[in-house]
Amino acid sequence: MGCKRLFDKTDELLIFGKGFNYSQDGPGNRLVYHLKGCNLHCPWCSNPEGLQSSNDEKGVPVTDIINEVISCSPMFFDGGGVTFTGGEILCQARAVKSILVELKKRGIHTAVETNASLPSFLDIMPYTDFLIADYKHPDAEILKKTTGASLTAVTENLRSRALSGKPMLVRTLLVHGFNDSCEDLNRLLDFFVMLKSLGNKEYPKFELLRYHEYGKDKWIKAGLSYKVKNGFISDEKYLEIVKQFKQKGITIINT
Numbered sequence: 001m002g003c004k005r006l007f008d009k010t011d012e013l014l015i016f017g018k019g020f021n022y023s024q025d026g027p028g029n030r031l032v033y034h035l036k037g038c039n040l041h042c043p044w045c046s047n048p049e050g051l052q053s054s055n056d057e058k059g060v061p062v063t064d065i066i067n068e069v070i071s072c073s074p075m076f077f078d079g080g081g082v083t084f085t086g087g088e089i090l091c092q093a094r095a096v097k098s099i100l101v102e103l104k105k106r107g108i109h110t111a112v113e114t115n116a117s118l119p120s121f122l123d124i125m126p127y128t129d130f131l132i133a134d135y136k137h138p139d140a141e142i143l144k145k146t147t148g149a150s151l152t153a154v155t156e157n158l159r160s161r162a163l164s165g166k167p168m169l170v171r172t173l174l175v176h177g178f179n180d181s182c183e184d185l186n187r188l189l190d191f192f193v194m195l196k197s198l199g200n201k202e203y204p205k206f207e208l209l210r211y212h213e214y215g216k217d218k219w220i221k222a223g224l225s226y227k228v229k230n231g232f233i234s235d236e237k238y239l240e241i242v243k244q245f246k247q248k249g250i251t252i253i254n255t
């Protein structure tokens, strides 16, 4: 699935939010931009207002973003920098790439968060110091049906980043009834073990997030139907999953 109907220009970036955040979107203190538009349709998405976009909208000139990041660089303490997240950053890959290229020339630390489901992933990686990537489900059919993503595309992209040895955090949101069966968890663990075997001592790292309903009110306010029912994972179950992963050599971190 591509992003043909979504905003995608070379010289403008369409954003729906920005602000500073410490450590959750990459290391240190970071200026975080939320890009509008996404090629997927996860029913639990916490930013439904950021999913739709069109080329009729007015973006921010790429040069303005670059200048803004440079002017904020004194704030990038503790190894911080800039992070681009979404929506889905790969839907605006051309503008994102040109920004990352310029910021790397100036020695600014760059991070992106992505669903890793589009081919433009590979264009961005050389200029991405820290990658945060979703891995939503280990079954191709369920992943496609629920989110629209191709498991092959995601898997190949994550494999290539792991092989590069560059910093990568793989995040999975655990949703009861979607990916928390024994079979799903075993396949997820197998995938993490495989990715780890391709990387180095430090990377990739892994995080298991738990379902929340941060986006529910936004869906309802926007007149959209929120379809997830009882997606919560109990404390006991979460701790048990973390323990089982640890026994197979996968340490789960919390950012």
Ligand code: SF4
Pocket (backbone or CB within 6 Å): 038, 039, 040, 041, 042, 044, 045, 046, 047, 051, 086, 087, 088, 115, 147
């Ligand atoms: S990939 Fe992320 S931004 Fe896109 S629909 Fe899924 S959760 Fe929302």
